[in-house]
Amino acid sequence: MPGTVLITGTSGQVGSALLGLMRERAPGMQIAAPTRGEMDLENADSIRSYVRSVAPRWIVSSAAYTAVDAAETDREAAYAANATAPGVLAEEAVKLGAGIIHLSTDYVFPGTGTHPWVETDATAPLNAYGASKLAGEQAIAATSAAHIILRTSWVYSGGGKNFVRTMLRLLSTKTAPLRVVADQHGSPTSALDLASAILGMMVATEFEAPNTEAPLAEALGSRGSIYHCTGTGETTWAGLAGAVREHLIRDHNMTPPEIIGVPSSEYPTPAARPLNSRMDCTRLFANFGIRLPHWRDSVEVALQGLAATDLPTKGLATTAVAPR
Numbered sequence: 564m565p566g567t568v569l570i571t572g573t574s575g576q577v578g579s580a581l582l583g584l585m586r587e588r589a590p591g592m593q594i595a596a597p598t599r600g601e602m603d604l605e606n607a608d609s610i611r612s613y614v615r616s617v618a619p620r621w622i623v624s625s626a627a628y629t630a631v632d633a634a635e636t637d638r639e640a641a642y643a644a645n646a647t648a649p650g651v652l653a654e655e656a657v658k659l660g661a662g663i664i665h666l667s668t669d670y671v672f673p674g675t676g677t678h679p680w681v682e683t684d685a686t687a688p689l690n691a692y693g694a695s696k697l698a699g700e701q702a703i704a705a706t707s708a709a710h711i712i713l714r715t716s717w718v719y720s721g722g723g724k725n726f727v728r729t730m731l732r733l734l735s736t737k738t739a740p741l742r743v744v745a746d747q748h749g750s751p752t753s754a755l756d757l758a759s760a761i762l763g764m765m766v767a768t769e770f771e772a773p774n775t776e777a778p779l780a781e782a783l784g785s786r787g788s789i790y791h792c793t794g795t796g797e798t799t800w801a802g803l804a805g806a807v808r809e810h811l812i813r814d815h816n817m818t819p820p821e822i823i824g825v826p827s828s829e830y831p832t833p834a835a836r837p838l839n840s841r842m843d844c845t846r847l848f849a850n851f852g853i854r855l856p857h858w859r860d861s862v863e864v865a866l867q868g869l870a871a872t873d874l875p876t877k878g879l880a881t882t883a884v885a886p887r
């Protein structure tokens with residue numbers, strides 16, 4: 564691929580997966596991966612000066628204020644990072660003729676009903692984090708930047724705080740039954756699968772570009788849009804915990820505690836969570852031929868890697884964390 568790819572949030576789950584994947588699959592590629600000190604989302608001037616200094620052809624915007632509960636009381640910071648910053652990135656992309664791929668969330672939806680959300684469904688976030696992410700989508704769409712907005716859900720990876728790692732720790736160290744939320748429905752998504760989809764979309768778009776200097780808006784054309792991009796299939800948090808439990812029994816001969824499914828009302832959190840986070844990813848397949856693997860298969864792949872480093876005998880950290 565020509566030009567530089569600027570990836571934000573490379574200390575996070577998705578950004579680090581993409582950075583690793585690109586280094587592996589495209590070793591000669593120019594990548595700019597700013598730290599927060601080099602490009603702070605809460606400081607528009609630092610965003611502008613960093614983007615101008617590297618003049619990327621693509622911007623992958625995966626950095627965000629992701630502390631869902633803290634966002635309820637820290638709205639200013641959440642909106643600066645999740646709403647204002649994406650708009651600034653998109654304005655800079657317009658000036659450069661660059662493309663922007665921005666990560667967004669299932670939390671833009673209200674969680675009503677049982678049908679999988681399609682991209683054109685009405686949004687109505689239940690919490691401040693979701694509202695700030697929706698404002699970020701709107702800020703990008705208000706510019707003429709060549710953009711792709713990828714709404715994903717329930718992301719996990721080998722690093723960082725995530726539900727799969729938390730369950731791995733709890734199920735391998737506790738003996739009392741674990742009470743896990745069973746009335747929120749959605750699709751766990753592997754950060755590595757997402758990274759692979761992002762790379763696939765950039766490569767597919769470059770194939771359409773008349774030349775390496777042409778603005779990406781031309782190559783992206785009508786494919787520039789919002790896409791839902793999650794693991795295939797659906798489950799609940801209790802179902803996901805069950806997959807981790809089965810892995811420990813089957814591959815590690817352990818006897819983990821039982822999992823008891825409980826309603827969200829038993830697990831009150833400052834930010835309300837949607838009960839229905841099912842996402843319809845048909846548009847992504849129709850326009851890019853990309854479909855993420857079934858969540859069970861990807862969780863198993865992640866667990867194979869995680870168990871080697873995260874099982875308690877190898878010194879797992881003991882702090883409990885919420886799903887996200």
Ligand SMILES: NC(=O)c1ccc[n+]([C@@H]2O[C@H](COP(=O)([O-])OP(=O)(O)OC[C@H]3O[C@@H](n4cnc5c(N)ncnc54)[C@H](OP(=O)(O)O)[C@@H]3O)[C@@H](O)[C@H]2O)c1
Binds near residue numbers: 575668
């Ligand atoms: N995790 C999920 O379940 C989930 C679900 C749906 C959508 N998403 C979206 O997917 C994207 C990636 O999520 P993730 O799970 O990879 O997030 P993550 O692991 O929490 O990482 C967030 C990244 O953003 C960076 N960041 C936060 N505030 C910043 C600031 N003010 N300036 C610069 N960098 C900042 C963090 O850097 P530091 O290391 O410096 O803090 C970190 O690299 C986000 O847009 C998120 O909203 C995530």
